[in-house]
Amino acid sequence: MTGRGKVSLWRVHTMATKCIDYNFHEIEPHWQSFWEHNGSFRASNQSSQPKFYVLDMFPYPSGAGLHIGHPEGYTATDILARYKRARGFNVLHPIGWDAFGLPAEQHAVKTGTHPASNTQNNIVNFKRQIKALGFSYDWDREIDTTDPKYFRWTQWIFLQLFRRGLAYVDERPVWWCPELRTVLANEEVVDGKSEVGGFPVERRNLRQWVLRITAYAERLLADLKEVDWPESTKRMQEAWIGRSEGAEILFDLENRALGPLKIFTTRPDTLFGCTYMVLAPEHPLVDALTAPEHRADVEAYRRKAAAKSDLERTDLAKEKSGVFSGAYALNPVNGQRVPIWVADYVLMGYGTGAIMAVPAHDERDFEFATQFKLPIVQVISSGSGETKLPHVGDGALVNSPGYDGLPWPEAKRKITADLAARGVGKATVNYKLRDWLFSRQRYWGEPFPIVWVSAADYAKARALRGQDLPAEPVTFKDQGAVHYALPLPAGALPLELPNVQSYLPSGTGESPLANETAWLEIWFNVTTGAAVPASQPLPAGDGWVRGRRETNTMPQWAGSCWYYLRFLDPKNADALASPEALRYWGTPDLYVGGAEHAVLHLLYARFWHKVLFDLGVVPQGEPFKKLFHQGIILGEDGEKMSKSRGNVVNPDTIIESHGTDTLRLYLMFLGPLEAMKPWNPRGIEGVHRFLQKVWRELIGADGQVNPKVSDSAADPAELTKLLHETIRKVGDDIEGLRFNTAISQMMIFANALQKAPAVSTATARAFLQLLAPFSPHIAEELWSRLGGSGSVMAAPWPAYDAARLTATEVKLVFQVNGKHRGDQLVPVGTTQDDALALARANPKVAPHLEGRAVKRVVFVPGKILNIVVE
């Protein structure tokens, strides 16, 4: 709490409202302004308290406003943040805006207004909505990824990637969306359509920036063992990285002039079963090795395959297609001639784009071989009886001279080693993970801090600032000329977006920035990073070269890859965050957000974090040690909420009708946080009634404290015991993110409160402290009215007394043959013999024992007595 210098304000605001009934319209804004004036949620970077950093996935401020899914996750983290503060932690609970993105740009294309103004409008609206929910964010740390003070450091991180050779340029087939006029990452294409907008996409060759995430594949995979994440999310990342161990094997071609053909296989042990080879249609050797009499067929097939999108290629899985090339390779183990086919079930992008086909032990090869009547040779036997082909399971080798009888994993090792000894193969690891396509042909994104220069000018720059440049220059060839990528010096950042005439991308695939000649074509000072339009005279002095700026911008993921670090020290102008802040706060102790980011944001952020770790910027190897996904809230009809279905719930409506305390409570009471659950307006009434009941039990009809609540009142014994149970359960449940059962327990307590003839102020206040993280406004109001000093949140979390929880009597359940036959209150410590005697005497139990011999007695003290009879 930082109340210094604000004593008078504090006084004014500590007072409760004057309302007589539970008037949330008055209470909620009142306490929100109290918190704001007191800076109640400011986190300090200097503190002797233990730290706790709880992070939400920051929202994209869309024009539609807050969706009900936002407050679900945000309420969960807010409860935890408030609880941890009460437990004496210095809590960092920040929020910001992931504000670059396509919708703002599309809006700009339509209206001609700058995307920044639309974005700012949306932020204002989001902020209003989020503030109305009463979340305990430290607004002094608010960040906006489109703010040059922020993206300066996004660009800085890119420069580090660039310097380490982790960013390069490549002309490659990419997903191009004609409607959006931009390329999309693999991850942004769903079922052949753009993830945003659902427009069709096609393949195009374009010059792109690519980040070498594959260099980190092994660590991204291995370090999943270190994090406390949902198992399903870890599995998804594992599958996405897709590691497989196998071997690269060289097959000599019959036409030895062409050199060997390199294939990748995970099953080198089946080498003797290879009856044909397949090259992807794009494989560079196809042209050279195709026999003249097959050329026409192969050419036709390649053209057909090129016209297909990846989707069609994979979608037409039912029937395989391919053509024979007329060429043959020689099997390195036995010199057998193997025909080479061209087929699009082999993908150029994985392995070497060429395979050895073993139809007996691979389903795809089996299907292909059957269709084209190619031989099938079994080399693995499942052991007993006939092996049904294709057999992809366990077994030992057959028909493999020198290896017969070996279990396949052993044979795999041995054959690989033997091939390696002869120099015709080696063990390798392959990943499905591809390098990350990192550029977009858009306006509304971070500009790349890169200027393209000539070879001679690059050499000049290298002499002046070699340490900023990668070991290998990044280049691309355009109409015979080679262009060199020269980074801006870090001191010249941020590189801001110029204003443009039109937000429409150019039809050639370049972003709207390509039309801004004055920004684009420049005299560039290689040491200072200063720029002057090339239309002006060459400035005096050394270090000026002619350059053209990079016109691509970064994808939306860039800003969200490191925002959790900026919150630690959001105003720092000298670094993305100070080393002290990075050391004190570390990484989030808990990260809550939707499961839809399982392989996108969460993989990219891990990659950047590891690079920053290697640079010595951050002290930990993983950014998010504990992750939790909130479930999706469905519409009332049990369907996914959507505008077209008309089942969308707007948080504003609920705040207006029931108040945010009710909304927050309801969102948490709906079911387990991680579950998918339907919205039910009736349920809101239920939790609202609970809050009204709490109010009524503590405040009388006249608006004064209920006469039954007083300092001198003696609580009924059961109420005291229940209070301590409730303190324990609510605390445990908050720690375990089981908010629904915590609320149930508070409801049970409220019901007891109602029945109690007298309640001590201390008990009432302790209960309000438990309620405060969930429904903070009403808790503050009642706390204040009961004479609590300051904020309810400033009071240390109540402790439960274990002694109060132990009862003197417990209910013992009597079972006969495992069936419940009766029960009885017994003193704690009742022995088995006594319990047995009680059971025999019990009128409900006795008839079931009559005339039957007792075989066994199971006794769980204080719980159960099970009598097993004949």
Add this chain to the structure above:
RNA sequence: GCCCGGGUGGCGAAAUGGCAGACGCAUCUGACUUAAAAUCAGAUUUCCGCAAGGAAGUGCCGGUUCGAGUCCGGUCCCGGGCACCA
């Protein structure tokens, strides 16, 4: 096809291997009220029974156990993810 989740009253759900259905919704009955709302008291898994009581019951089949919603094997259905990755 493969990999994850999940199937419990009319509904949302709860249950360290130990009384299945806490808590809430909805419904019904009663009290208060001229009346309604609100509030309060009570009932509400199914079947048999006037009742006392009994029997069955956590998708389905089987197993382990004194005892299974919970653990194991199989199976069906629903949701999510991946999908010609050699």
